[in-house]
Amino acid sequence: MDFSLTDDRRMLQDSLTRFLADKYGAEHRVKVAYEAPFHDPALWGELTELGALYALAPEAQGGFGGTGFDISVVFEALGRAMCPEPVLGALMASRLLGAAGAEQDALLSGATKYAVAIAEPDAPYDLGSIGVTAKGDGEAITLSGRKTAIYGGQVAEIFLVVALMNGKPAVFEVRADQAQVVGYGLMDGGGAAELLLDDTPAALLLADAGAVIESAVNAGIVALAAEAVGLMSVAHEMTVDYLRQRKQFGVTIGKFQALQHRAVDMLTEIEQSRSLVIKAAAELDGPEASRFCAMVKALVGRAGRLVAEEAIQMHGGIGVTWEYPLAHYAKRITLLDAQLGDTDHHLGTLIDGYKAA
Amino acid sequence: MELSYSAEEKAFQREVRDWLAYTLPSHISDAVRRGGELTKAIMEEWHALLHAKGWLATTWPVEFGGTGWTPVERHIFEEECCRAYAPRIVPFGTNMLGPVLHKFGSKEQQDYHLPRILNGEIWWCQGYSEPGAGSDLASLKTRAVREGDHYVVNGQKTWTTLGQHADWIFCLVRTDPEVKAQEGISFLLIDMKTPGIEVRPIKLIEGGHEVNEVFFTDVKVPAENLVGQENKGWTIAKYLLTHERTNIANVGFSMQALEEVKALARTMKRRGRPLIEDPLFAARIAEVEIQLEAMKITNLRMLFQAQQQGAPGPETSILKIKGTVIFQELKDLARRALGPMAAPFPGHVTEGNLMFGPPDTEHNAARYFNNRKTSIYGGSNEIQRNILTKTMLEL
Numbered sequence: 019m020d021f022s023l024t025d026d027r028r029m030l031q032d033s034l035t036r037f038l039a040d041k042y043g044a045e046h047r048v049k050v051a052y053e054a055p056f057h058d059p060a061l062w063g064e065l066t067e068l069g070a071l072y073a074l075a076p077e078a079q080g081g082f083g084g085t086g087f088d089i090s091v092v093f094e095a096l097g098r099a100m101c102p103e104p105v106l107g108a109l110m111a112s113r114l115l116g117a118a119g120a121e122q123d124a125l126l127s128g129a130t131k132y133a134v135a136i137a138e139p140d141a142p143y144d145l146g147s148i149g150v151t152a153k154g155d156g157e158a159i160t161l162s163g164r165k166t167a168i169y170g171g172q173v174a175e176i177f178l179v180v181a182l183m184n185g186k187p188a189v190f191e192v193r194a195d196q197a198q199v200v201g202y203g204l205m206d207g208g209g210a211a212e213l214l215l216d217d218t219p220a221a222l223l224l225a226d227a228g229a230v231i232e233s234a235v236n237a238g239i240v241a242l243a244a245e246a247v248g249l250m251s252v253a254h255e256m257t258v259d260y261l262r263q264r265k266q267f268g269v270t271i272g273k274f275q276a277l278q279h280r281a282v283d284m285l286t287e288i289e290q291s292r293s294l295v296i297k298a299a300a301e302l303d304g305p306e307a308s309r310f311c312a313m314v315k316a317l318v319g320r321a322g323r324l325v326a327e328e329a330i331q332m333h334g335g336i337g338v339t340w341e342y343p344l345a346h347y348a349k350r351i352t353l354l355d356a357q358l359g360d361t362d363h364h365l366g367t368l369i370d371g372y373k374a375a
Numbered sequence: 376m377e378l379s380y381s382a383e384e385k386a387f388q389r390e391v392r393d394w395l396a397y398t399l400p401s402h403i404s405d406a407v408r409r410g411g412e413l414t415k416a417i418m419e420e421w422h423a424l425l426h427a428k429g430w431l432a433t434t435w436p437v438e439f440g441g442t443g444w445t446p447v448e449r450h451i452f453e454e455e456c457c458r459a460y461a462p463r464i465v466p467f468g469t470n471m472l473g474p475v476l477h478k479f480g481s482k483e484q485q486d487y488h489l490p491r492i493l494n495g496e497i498w499w500c501q502g503y504s505e506p507g508a509g510s511d512l513a514s515l516k517t518r519a520v521r522e523g524d525h526y527v528v529n530g531q532k533t534w535t536t537l538g539q540h541a542d543w544i545f546c547l548v549r550t551d552p553e554v555k556a557q558e559g560i561s562f563l564l565i566d567m568k569t570p571g572i573e574v575r576p577i578k579l580i581e582g583g584h585e586v587n588e589v590f591f592t593d594v595k596v597p598a599e600n601l602v603g604q605e606n607k608g609w610t611i612a613k614y615l616l617t618h619e620r621t622n623i624a625n626v627g628f629s630m631q632a633l634e635e636v637k638a639l640a641r642t643m644k645r646r647g648r649p650l651i652e653d654p655l656f657a658a659r660i661a662e663v664e665i666q667l668e669a670m671k672i673t674n675l676r677m678l679f680q681a682q683q684q685g686a687p688g689p690e691t692s693i694l695k696i697k698g699t700v701i702f703q704e705l706k707d708l709a710r711r712a713l714g715p716m717a718a719p720f721p722g723h724v725t726e727g728n729l730m731f732g733p734p735d736t737e738h739n740a741a742r743y744f745n746n747r748k749t750s751i752y753g754g755s756n757e758i759q760r761n762i763l764t765k766t767m768l769e770l
């Protein structure tokens with residue numbers, strides 16, 4: 019047993035963390051995350067030059083990582099910095115392109131930005147009820163319907179769209195310049211888009227792709243859960259710092275046991291989350307990936323709410339101000355729950371598993 | 376035991392409901408329903424309508440132009456206002472300063488200020504908190520030094536709600552730094568146009584501007600603007616605190632929010648079915664509905680007690696704690712029901728006339744985040760627990 023990182027991953031973690039700390043300070047992040055294009059194109063360039071995206075793909079596909087642990091190392095670092103760059107779309111698109119045996123140099127180098135479009139207004143989390151459907155075949159496929167809340171979609175050049183073909187989920191490539199894309203900023207910083215498809219030309223990437231899509235979603239879940247651990251850790255550190263500094267009634271508020279125990283409960287939940295991220299990352303390419311991914315996403319949803327709300331509460335008024343970075347951590351932690359399935363969705367998946375057994 | 380309203384109370388309820396249906400303009404109730412920030416113009420219009428009817432000052436006795444209502448009547452009125460999507464009135468002049476002036480104000484102060492609160496000529500804000508004095512309010516440092524017929528005020532207030540719109544501010548200031556903290560505080564009325572006052576906005580978590588910092592540099596305040604006696608301001612502050620405690624359970628707003636959550640859960644879909652059929656989500660709704668039903672009665676029990684004893688007691692801290700938690704939970708459920716559709720920044724998804732989610736939901740995430748404030752201000756929920764620990768448990 020060994021829970022330490024390999025040397026390679028530690029180097030990756032160190033260089034990413036240093037880069038983000040240098041270039042992506044909270045003030046800069048808050049500035050770029052809320053103004054179009056809702057990320058920093060120059061820093062996207064530098065981040066990709068560092069090889070952050072290559073770390074997300076296996077060697078056979080041109081990368082140098084691609085395991086669950088590579089993903090969690092990258093995303094925990096991104097989470098610590100609340101980084102709004104569209105890395106999640108790149109990760110999930112890379113999984114889909116990899117499964118199709120397609121070229122992904124342009125993706126991994128950061129030259130072309132990809133986003134993955136799964137959610138729909140009536141099917142925010144569930145692959146089983148998507149409604150966007152493909153028409154035609156061969157060179158003449160088109161898609162119609164609406165995809166919603168596509169993270170990174172506001173700057174994506176290529177969308178990988180999940181749509182039904184012959185009643186089964188399939189993956190299609192849609193070029194942003196051939197579709198109606200409505201980009202927007204998010205409450206927690208960063209951007210997303212609506213994709214309005216109306217007989218929009220599309221190229222088939224993967225037919226009958228339910229299992230592949232699930233595996234890409236699982237990779238995305240490990241990423242988001244690791245991001246959540248990064249975010250929660252910083253929110254907790256900021257809270258403990260504040261408990262040490264803020265004085266009321268002649269003492270630092272950290273002397274109040276009513277607050278001490280709650281700060282400890284936050285820590286406990288974060289450690290539990292970290293453990294399940296490790297487990298889900300370890301199982302990512304195994305037969306039980308979906309079960310552990312459901313568990314970790316459900317857990318970070320719960321833990322995230324506790325951490326975000328308690329961190330704000332223990333800061334008092336300062337915790338609900340825009341100027342102080344904690345508010346942005348809290349928003350990101352909270353709204354991350356609504357990406358790739360919220361707590362209830364994943365509990366439902368686990369419950370379905372009990373019924374099936 | 377009789378849980379229902381008396382015949383007179385029911386008639387009163389009918390009257391309020393009819394009046395609201397007839398008088399509350401739809402552009403105002405629509406704005407409330409949408410859930411964004413309400414403009415000063417809207418608040419002025421609403422205050423004026425209430426004032427014209429004589430229903431603005433619901434906590435004032437009749438002789439000062441108030442309604443003279445009992446706590447139960449006030450409760451009915453607030454419940455009906457919530458039901459009709461009327462705005463909550465701006466409390467600073469009417470609900471906070473008014474009662475203070477009735478009890479502690481000079482005749483001149485009453486004659487000058489009370490009518491102007493009612494007719495909307497003067498808008499008030501509350502200058503209590505300071506950067507270093509939040510929960511520990513008595514440690515406030517803003518200094519007022521008596522020089523002849525005026526005070527000279529130096530220092531800083533913060534978190535001043537709606538200070539950007541206010542004409543006057545009522546402040547707690549330190550007039551004697553030598554004595555025990557609570558014994559050197561005075562209550563001053565200050566015209567915001569006085570030279571030396573600067574108001575700077577504080578942007579809140581969701582991006583809105585409702586609070587401010589207020590800086591005082593050698594601000595000359597006429598001595599006649601002192602309320603009550605010098606160094607007796609803490610008594611006034613404590614008196615005001617009990618008056619602040621009407622409607623802190625937020626029952627009306629929570630009932631409204633519960634209906635909204637249920638409607639949303641019928642609209643939104645999960646796994647091909649309405650969300651309300653998801654037992655996990657339905658259980659969340661049921662849990663909070665149970666709390667709210669209990670809270671309605673807890674609130675009425677405490678109203679009844681206040682009516683019997685003449686003033687709300689320390690047990691009303693229970694209303695503040697539970698009331699805010701219920702409301703916050705409902706805001707969480709609304710955001711949760713929308714799923715990823717709650718995430719856009721309000722106002723962003725308008726291109727191409729694209730209606731992003733169900734009507735009136737674009738502010739849901741913003742409201743959830745903004746309402747984290749309710750367990751922080753007005754005495755945080757931790758401070759309320761401390762009060763209960765001391766007064767009810769005597770520990």
Ligand SMILES: Cc1cc2nc3c(=O)[nH]c(=O)nc-3n(C[C@H](O)[C@H](O)[C@H](O)COP(=O)(O)OP(=O)(O)OC[C@H]3O[C@@H](n4cnc5c(N)ncnc54)[C@H](O)[C@@H]3O)c2cc1C
Pocket residue numbers: 264266267271274276277331332333334335336338500501502503504506508509510511533534535536537586748751752753754755756757758761
């Ligand atoms: C949106 C908003 C609007 C406001 N409007 C106004 C206004 O109009 N006018 C005005 O004067 N003020 C206003 N306030 C200020 C509000 O009253 C203070 O924020 C509140 O008193 C808490 O003070 P603080 O923010 O300094 O937090 P702190 O007092 O620093 O508290 C930090 C944390 O420590 C906890 N804590 C403190 N003491 C204890 C203790 N003894 N035991 C256990 N826990 C403790 C608190 O509960 C909190 O969780 C507003 C605040 C907000 C957020």
